[in-house]
Amino acid sequence: MSKKPYYITTAIAYTSGKPHIGNNYEVVLADAIARFKRKEGYDVFFQTGTDEHGQKIELKAQEAGVTPKAYVDGVAGQIRELCDLLQISYDKFIRTTDDYHEKQVQKIFKRLYDQGDIYKGAYEGLYCTECEAFWTESQLKDGKCPDCGRDVHPAKEEAYFFKMSKYADRLIEHINTHPEFIQPVSRKNEMMNNFLLPGLQDLCVSRTSFKWGIPVDFDDKHVVYVWLDALSNYITGIGYDADGESTDQYSKYWPADLHLIGKDIIRFHTIYWPIFLMALNEPLPKQVFGHPWLLMNNDKMSKSRGNVIYADDLVDFFGVDAVRYYVLHEMPYENDGNITLELIAERTNSDLANTLGNLVNRTISMSNKYFGGAVKYVETPLEPQMAAIDDDLKDCVTSARDKVITRMDTLRVADALTDIFAVFKRLNKYIDETEPWVLAKDENKQDRLSAVLYNLVEGITIGASLLEPFMPDTAGRIAKQLNTNLREFEVLDQFGLYEQGNHVTDQPEILFARLDMEEVAKKEEELASRTAKKAAPEEEEGISIPAKEEIAYDDFSKMQFQVGQIIACEEVPKSKKLLCSKVKIGNEVKQIVSGIKQYYSAEEMVGKKVMVLVNLKPATLAGVLSEGMLLCAEDDKGNLALMVPEKEMPSGAEIC
Ligand SMILES: [Zn+2]
Known part of the structure; x- marks a missing residue:
């Protein structure tokens, strides 16, 4: 008797940067399930991979001074290495820049257009650059992007739309007759009540505002919107063909038994994705499980908050199985x-x-x-x-x-x-x-x-x-x-x-050595100091400086201060004092030289949000161009400390 197929996928990781353990957790979970199913006797296919298109990546690549492809090659390589380090037994690692994937996404788009599910129109709305998503006024949370909490701005663009509403009733029916489809069940209620029952809007499925995407082949001003591109990986990875030439592997494994995803992207997987599949006349995945998050100290991990932990650091210190055990054991089902x-x-x-x-x-x-x-x-x-x-x-x-x-x-x-x-x-x-x-x-x-x-x-x-x-x-x-x-x-x-x-062996080895909690605390501090802000000085001892002449507000307002984020930093050759930073201010990147090498290593500068005097006349320091100034406080011994926003602030925020 041939084995029963079992197809499991993770969400594909976005290649905007190195993922932290809060991201990697999902592949470990999927791996445990895949390995378990194999032992249960299933013919398992386990797919994971990377989502590599979009404006954010285009910007990151620009900042790094490399092509988007070179940028995603680097990050995808890192992600794959982390998977291997965590002993993830994937059968397929798909990248959305893979040729076969790009070709199929183009075919899918064309087919949906030809059959009238996709039409051309114009999009006007409030746009979140970070999420690459348009929002309506009513969808905003406190006037900000409901997904990431960042500012949105009015934007209009010619775009292709998918007629979501055409399939809404069928999807509602499917969800109601397949209680196992969305898990845990609380997430199902959320989707029904917040999105499906109020009525679906047509979804914008193309963009013209950036280039780094799969081109719409019959209208190459447009690139395919990231979700239609990314979600399709689940079928293109196993040999789907939009012209009806799908492989045997596809017939064997589709529909997927389980899409394992984070709870934050459940809407895309339980509304958009099933509707795309209905339009393609393909069966729906059997189950979508939206797992909870792994928090760091009960706070969402984020690079900008400086509270991330990386899997490689953990594996290095604890060993791979202690990490696997921890994340699998500590993650409750719903919370x-x-x-x-x-x-x-x-x-x-x-x-x-x-x-x-x-x-x-x-x-x-x-x-x-x-x-x-x-x-x-x-x-x-x-x-x-x-x-x-x-x-x-x-x-x-x-x-x-x-x-x-x-x-x-x-x-x-x-x-x-x-x-x-x-x-x-x-x-x-x-x-x-x-x-x-x-x-x-x-x-x-x-x-x-x-x-x-x-x-x-x-x-x-x-x-x-x-x-x-x-x-x-x-x-x-x-x-x-x-x-x-x-x-x-x-x-x-x-x-x-x-x-x-x-x-049995006559030389038993210790499976897990007991860890000394002091050593652990030391390590924790060491890792935290790499990303987090330095703690405040313990004892306040005021100092005085000579008073300067009073100025008018006009004098002050001539100076343009903004929050900048340091995205790269290196030592200025032959200089004892100078560091040269690339500082992202809004969507602009400036090069700024600062005399702070005694106080900060180039490495620890990267990622910091700092206060920048933006309109200072450019100058050349030690032969290097400097286009602004990073503001520092200086004590009576001449020690310097960078000025940083007290709360999380976006790069470009005005300081006034
Ligand atoms: Zn957003």
């Missing part, structure tokens, strides 16, 4: 999860070092100490109470698989892990109940001692086999130390398959 180094360390110490690591280590050590590493089950007559303990242990271990499968069927991944660790906890308790060190002292109890250790080794083998999809590396290391193989799911309800007389 946002929280991450800090301290929390990961606490979790690692309690669950991974104490519960799991100790169990494996003690079991192997005792096997070596008492039987030279040989593991053998010997039947002995038992007191009823002891027999009940053995039965309870076996029952706990062999019933875990079905519990875990039930959890995973409803994407309760954190609960699945809890169930697996319940097995390891039960095994630890078994050591306390049977007291092997007491049995060891009694010559008549050697057979019982052997059976106890066999039960432990067998239980650990089953637990590790269940753990494999979540922590593949650790599961493999456990199996290696027990000198056995991880087992297939179908036999995990059987107890006693560990080979009689087999030997």
Whole structure:
């Protein structure tokens, strides 16, 4: 019998910059599900990738002084590396700049235009540059973009539109008759009540305001709007063809079993995407799951807030499986999860070092100490109470698989892990109940001692086999130390398959070392100082400077001060004092030289929001052009500190 196909996707990552753990979390979740389904016997196809078009990327590339393609090549490479580092077992990594994808998106656009679903019109509205989205007045939140909270500005452009309303009734019907389609269910209600029931507006599906997109091939002033481009990856990646020449792979895997996405983009996946598919006459994905966010200290991670953690830093410090375990275990189903180094360390110490690591280590050590590493089950007559303990242990271990499968069927991944660790906890308790060190002292109890250790080794083998999809590396290391193989799911309800007389390793290695919380705090500080603002000085001691002559407001108002963001910075060669920064002010980039090298490294300058005197006459410092001034405070010893906005402010904001 051929295996049942299972197609799972993540959202594709936007290549505007290196993703943080709050972004990477999703691929880890998808990976655990994909690996689990493979072990369950499905023929899994797991696709992830990168979303590489749009105005924001065009701007970023411009700032960096490279072509958009070179820019996205760099970021996509970084994203792929992070996936590999996190041991993501994707089958396909799609990039929306891949040829086959671009060609299909053009064909899809043309087909929808030819059949009348897309028409040409003009768009007038309030535009958010960051989100590349038009909004109506009523959609704004406090006068700002409802998605990102930034300012919007009136804009008008010729554009193609998709007739969303034409399919709205069909979509409402589909959602109502397929309760599993949008998960968790709270997100379904949100989509129905906020968007579908009030009535859908036609969606603008092209742009003329920038070039970095897939051109509309019959009207190349236009590029395809990012969502029609990005969403199509789910079908183009497996061989969809808009002319009806789709591959066998496509017929096998489409419709997708699961689109795993962040809760912030659920609207695009449960309204726009299904409607595009209806128009293409393709079946809808079976399920869209909008997962919650991973917060840093209960705050949304963002580079501009300086509170991001990167997966590579975490893996470097904790190891890949501790990170995988943490993000999978701490993320509740519906509510946002929280991450800090301290929390990961606490979790690692309690669950991974104490519960799991100790169990494996003690079991192997005792096997070596008492039987030279040989593991053998010997039947002995038992007191009823002891027999009940053995039965309870076996029952706990062999019933875990079905519990875990039930959890995973409803994407309760954190609960699945809890169930697996319940097995390891039960095994630890078994050591306390049977007291092997007491049995060891009694010559008549050697057979019982052997059976106890066999039960432990067998239980650990089953637990590790269940753990494999979540922590593949650790599961493999456990199996290696027990000198056995991880087992297939179908036999995990059987107890006693560990080979009689087999030997465990005589050199057990520590699976997870206990972390010293002081070291963790130090690391946390080190990572935070890279991105976050410096803490305020502890003690205030005022200083005085000579008073200057009074000025009129007019004098002051001649000076143009704005918030700028440093997007690049390097040392000025042969200068002890000077740093040369590229400062983004609004949509302009200026080069500014400052004498602050003693106080800031070029590296730590990048990302900072600073106060800039913009209209200072350009000057050449140490042979380098400087087109403005970064404002600093100076103390009586001549130490400098950059002036930064006290609250988050967009680059370009006027200081007045
Ligand atoms: Zn926005």
